[in-house]
Amino acid sequence: MDRSGDESPAVNGRVSFWYAQTGLPEPRPALPGDADADVCIVGGGYTGLWTAYYLKKADPGLRITVLERRFCGYGASGRNGGWLYNGFAGRSAFARRYGAGPAAAMQRVMDEAVGEVADTVAAERIEADLVRGGVLEVARTPAQLARLQAFATAERSFGADRIRLLTAAETGERIRIAGTLGGTWTPYGARVQPAKLARGLAEVVAGLGVRVHERTPVTAVEPGGAGRRARAVTPHGTVTADHVLRATEGFTAGLRGERRTWLPMNSAMIATEPLPESFWARTGWAGREVLGDFAHAYMYAQRTADDRIALGGRGVPYRYGSRTDADGTTQPATVRQLREILDSFFPAAAGARIDHAWAGVLGVPRDWCATVDLDRASGLGWAGGYVGSGVTTANLAGRTLRDLVLGRDTELTRLPWVGHRVRRWEPEPLRWLGVHALYAAYHAADRQESTGRATGSPLARLADAISGRH
Incomplete structure (x- = not known):
């Protein structure tokens, strides 16, 4: 293995390694002018595509239009770590606010959503490199081990058999990671190739008769009312619809x-060269x-179909003024940080070349809780704020928006995230200062704990309290 070229491995203009594998799709035609629809969906990522899919399956006669700024899967849907798993943003907060029963119901449907995605991918013959290997999370410091054990206890409160608490030796039987003290494993997880899933889903949706217009940025979403229908405004024309659904996540x-609705948080990834059988x-x-850990500034990883390690974490967490990235480009310092994590976890990969590096944005609400809703009076709906857990949650959002649009009273529409309200983020410069201070505290806490500190860092507890993260 050769480490040459390590300092600047980004595939510029390729958005992510996943698209370097598949090639960028040729965008579909832009909106040709003003149009009318029953449902207009703003955003061609997982949320928008799943919503269109389930609506069209439920009512083939619906006139559905999807508007996407670049191409379907351009954002987080084509750049994420490929974790199809059952975590969702805000479970603890939902339990405190709405009660243990509603939070348990939310967790159960998230568990089921992993299988729903896997089964639908198979039924629609989408080639997405999906393998249901579960989720392995590891602890490598005493403080992380304490958090891991508390997490396992919390998970078991939703069902005794939903998670396995592993010793260091048992963890190593799955993946041998340097310095592991213990782990957890749950079957509610799968590896996917994110861009293949997004592209395949877009093709299926278009094949069902949904009008998909790419290269069509939406500049404003306007509510209906008093005899006026909702509208999505673009430079190419305006789509007027009974319902306009915002599915823009980190680009909101x-x-x-x-x-100030959702903060666009940056996450970065690297992918190694294909690693040898040895x-x-x-x-x-x-x-x-799929692999994660219990650090405050946590990592996430997968073994790809072509035997690379794709590994991610937080680099520069936020850009001033809620600016978003330029086509996945990430900073050399972030690449070096991720390289250090890779080498620490897998010393045998220390000589491996880094072939790709990229970044993307995810949506973070002020209370770190995902939401979905539809306001029937204005015709406007939305879903997002997944805080990095969107691969599965987007599917649940699509099915929930389907039921809300069709006026159904179902188990999904009664879940606690439906209609959940949260205050807006602070104005600048407070927003930038707060987020950067938050992640500085998390990184400092991880450094403290790496010295063998047996209990969690006060810095991390203070950061959690200020952010509303837990």
Whole structure:
């Protein structure tokens, strides 16, 4: 393995490694002018595509239009870590606010959503490199181990058999990671190739008769009322519809009036060259589990279909004024940080070349809780704020928006995230200062804990309290 070229491995203009594998799709035609629809969906990522899919399946006669700024899957849907798993943003907060029963119901449907995505991908013949290997999370410091054990206890409160608490030796039977003290494994997880999933889903949706217009940025979403229908405004024309659904996640701040709704948090990834069989014989990872840890500034990883390690974490967490990135470009310092994590977890990969590096944005509400809703009076709906857990949550959002649009009273529409309200983020410069201070505290806490501190850092507890993260 050769480490040459390590300092600047980004595939510029390719958005992510996942698109370097598949090639960028040729965008579909832009909106040709003013149009009318029953449902207009703003955003061609997982949320928008799943919503269109389930609506069209439920009512084939619906006239549905999807508007996408670049191409379907351009944002987080084509750049994420490929974790199809059952975590969702805000479970603890929902339990405190709405009660243990509603939070348990939310967790159960998230568990089921992993299988729903896997089954639908198979039924629609979408080739997405999906392997249901579960989720393995590890602790490598005493403080992380304490958090891991508390997490396992909380998970078991939703069902005794939903998670396994592993010793260091048992963890190593799955993946041999340097310094592991213990782990957890749950079957509610799968590895996917994110861009393949987004592209395949877009093709299925278009094949069902949904009008998909790419290269069509939406500049404003306008409510209906008093005999006026809702509208999505673009430079190419305006789509008027009974319902306009916002599915823009980390790019929501770019819409008029939405700059402080959700904060666009940056996450970055690297992918190694394909690693030789000798590495995998030493490391294991035969089950293709998705991998995470219990650091405050946590990492996430997968073994790709072509035997690379794709690994991510927070680099520069936020850009001033809620600005978003330029086509996935990430900073050399972030690449070095991720390289250090890779080498720490897998010393045998220390000589591996980094072939790709990229970044993307995810939506973070002020209370770190995902939401979905539809206001029937204005005709406006939305879903998002997934805080990095969107691969599965977007599917649940699509099915929930389907039921809300069709006026159904179902188990999904009664979940606690439906209609959940949260205050807006602070104005600048407070927003920038607060987020950067938050992640500085988390990184400092991780450094403290790496020295063997047995209990969690006060810095991290203070950061959690200020952010509303837990």
